[in-house]
Amino acid sequence: SKSLEETLAGVIPEKQEQLKNLRLNHGGEKLGDVKVENVIGGMRGLKAMLWHCSALDPNTGIRFHGHTIPDCQKLLPPAPGGKEIIAESMLWLLLTGEVPSPAQVRDLSRQLAENGDLPKKIADIVDAFPRDLHPMTQLSMGVAAMNFESEFAAAYEKGIKKTEYWKYAFNDSMKLIARLPALAARIYKNAYHPDTPLPPINKDLDLVGNYSNMLGYGDNEGMTEYLRLYIALHGDHEGGNVSAHTAHLVGSALSDPYLSYAAALCGLAGPLHGLANQEVLRWMLAMQNEIGSGTEVTPEQIKDYLWKTLKSGSVVPGYGHGVLRDPDPRFIALQDFCDKRPELESSPIIQLVKKTYQVAPGVLREHGKTKNPNPNVDATSGCLLYHYGLTEFKYYTVIFGVSRALGCLSQLVWDRALGLPLERPKSVTMDEIEALIKKA
Numbered sequence: 001s002k003s004l005e006e007t008l009a010g011v012i013p014e015k016q017e018q019l020k021n022l023r024l025n026h027g028g029e030k031l032g033d034v035k036v037e038n039v040i041g042g043m044r045g046l047k048a049m050l051w052h053c054s055a056l057d058p059n060t061g062i063r064f065h066g067h068t069i070p071d072c073q074k075l076l077p078p079a080p081g082g083k084e085i086i087a088e089s090m091l092w093l094l095l096t097g098e099v100p101s102p103a104q105v106r107d108l109s110r111q112l113a114e115n116g117d118l119p120k121k122i123a124d125i126v127d128a129f130p131r132d133l134h135p136m137t138q139l140s141m142g143v144a145a146m147n148f149e150s151e152f153a154a155a156y157e158k159g160i161k162k163t164e165y166w167k168y169a170f171n172d173s174m175k176l177i178a179r180l181p182a183l184a185a186r187i188y189k190n191a192y193h194p195d196t197p198l199p200p201i202n203k204d205l206d207l208v209g210n211y212s213n214m215l216g217y218g219d220n221e222g223m224t225e226y227l228r229l230y231i232a233l234h235g236d237h238e239g240g241n242v243s244a245h246t247a248h249l250v251g252s253a254l255s256d257p258y259l260s261y262a263a264a265l266c267g268l269a270g271p272l273h274g275l276a277n278q279e280v281l282r283w284m285l286a287m288q289n290e291i292g293s294g295t296e297v298t299p300e301q302i303k304d305y306l307w308k309t310l311k312s313g314s315v316v317p318g319y320g321h322g323v324l325r326d327p328d329p330r331f332i333a334l335q336d337f338c339d340k341r342p343e344l345e346s347s348p349i350i351q352l353v354k355k356t357y358q359v360a361p362g363v364l365r366e367h368g369k370t371k372n373p374n375p376n377v378d379a380t381s382g383c384l385l386y387h388y389g390l391t392e393f394k395y396y397t398v399i400f401g402v403s404r405a406l407g408c409l410s411q412l413v414w415d416r417a418l419g420l421p422l423e424r425p426k427s428v429t430m431d432e433i434e435a436l437i438k439k440a
């Protein structure tokens, strides 16, 4: 059967042709207007960038090459003995638009495991970081440092044809994805468990099976399956979100995949984006501390706590979204996971998430500010990690960072395969805006 690279090479020409046709025959057509509110409002709603791997519908949520999350749960091969989607299956779908066979997924797992060890140089750099450096800072620095052996950068320096770019971007991306679990696990060990040795990579395990094992959860089937699902679901969320947009922007300068993804990770580390799962847990624990979390907690107590948060000027973490206007299907998939796992039935923190979900949309509607009073995926993701015993919440966004590489790097390969140019929007000053309005 075909490898990932062969499958990708097979689908690229058709998409190159599609882009050529769009440029030649429809280049002058309009996709919308640019309003002043778009320019001063964080470019919200502007259809101004190309993203190939996934699309986000405001109501139905994310689709990966047209496949919804429930579709993916039906179609994508899990790990041997597991039930949840795994990173390799999602990566294959994101990159090629095709559903892999179980044998193709197994081959990819083995290929990633064979390339999963950190170069000594990188391990030494990471080991020298002060233990209190934020784990996301460490992850971004570790990823950036790995560019010392970027095939893309070396080939560019030597001089290659533009049509060849994607092959080098692909090789770098695969190597980076393969090594992320070892890098992320090393950061975890150094920060929180310096005396526990890291187990070696098991060539028979999938990427996240190995990650779970290196984090110390190899024997915890619930946690390993949760990590698989979490990492597959967080892989991509179309192009406009901060991490995806950053990888795409930095990559457009032909910075190599390591540098592009390191930049994306700095964006993921912001509290309005990837750090939200850490913020949710902090907020949930503070609520639990104040009102408890057992069956005795009433909806009124949670409502009061929500109002207290809002009146203090804070946002309710885990609720609202820049694009989505209905409950996030990723949140729903995680809730389904909670409902089918007996160990989560009596988990105080998971029960508190559920109870909060029942009242928070009503409170946020009454508050009247957010365009979407529904939960996003972060409303529950960190709480599940906490339940399974990973209580160091500063680390949570690192797991998100291992996941988001799947989408950001798939798109980066496509950016080069499609020959997309340097991204360079035109900025305007406020005086220029006023002058343009007068002229219109």
Ligand code: CMX
Residues within 6 Å of the ligand: 237, 241, 271, 272, 273, 274, 276, 310, 314, 315, 316, 317, 318, 319, 320, 321, 322, 323, 369, 370, 371, 372, 376, 377, 378
């Ligand atoms: N609690 C309270 N107020 C909220 C809110 C929430 N959860 N979500 C939005 N608002 C407020 C905004 O702060 C904004 O107020 P101002 O006008 O005073 O600035 C107003 O409602 C309108 O915001 P919006 O258009 O609905 O949302 P944005 O696109 O500006 O922001 C997001 C989206 C996610 C940053 C915002 O909803 C938020 O801060 N949520 C909490 C943090 C969070 O859960 N982030 C995770 C996002 C998931 C992801 O990255 O994938």
